[in-house]
Amino acid sequence: MSQSNIFIDIGNSAVKWRTHKSEVFSQNIDTFSLKSLPKADTVWVSAVAHTNILEAIKTEYTNVKEVHSLKQSGKLTLAYKDSSKFGVDRFLAMLGALEHFPNEHLLIIDVGSAVTFDVINNKGEHQGGLIMPGLKALRESFSKFSTNDLALKSTSLKTNTEEAWQSGTHAMLISSINNQIEDYESKYPNGEVLICGGIVKEVLSELPNTINYYDNLVLDGLESYSKSMG
Secondary structure, eight states, X not given: OOOOEEEEEEOSSEEEEEOTTOXXXXXXXXXXXXXXXXXXXXXXXXXXXXXXXXXXXXXXXXXXXXXXXXXXXXXXXXXXXXXXXXXXXXXXXXXXXXXXXXXXXXXXXXXXXXXXXXXXOTTSXXXXXXXXXXXXXXXXXXXXXOOOOOOXXXXXOOSSHHXXXXXXXXXXXXXXXXXXXXXXXXXXXXXXXXEESTTHHHHGGGSOTTSEEOTTHHHHHHHHHHHHXX
16 A cells, blocks of 8 residues: 655645645645644645644644655755754755756846745755745834734835835845845856745746746745655
């Protein structure tokens, strides 16, 4: 009898999982319930936050494989000296990217609670990365203008402070992403750019149409990692 697996990504704001039938589901952290998860023989899980959810999963399933970043995994070699300091979501997103483009120079962008950028050369060697504030952090970064409105509406000039702050932080986010893409493409003109993350669909129209959008790159990497472990 074949063994069933599920793959779970516990992020800052949501829990995503992929079943053995390759179906993907997502729930916000505040509404997540263990009852939503299917039965499985083995659970592969990564967590960047909410260890209480991770511990609850461990009590619910007999065989839970918690994944951590490794200095070397398959073709990927991390640039960090201490792999334990490297976010597992970034690690898995790079493994997922290498599944899609195994022999290319790659820029992997994750637009989530933080915005991360990682570059891999065509040998699978991580060149390093950047971490920037995500939209929520930007919108709350100045107490005088702080707002929990995370809508991305426009980057045009505004005639009131509230909209000017929303438009300005929107422009800052998009400009930062486009700047990193332009810088990368000047160094690796034949490389590929991959993007994932919670608000990707909202920003795609403001980014180059040549980039590759993957909704579940971390889960792709998690599944790839599981196969490499046998």
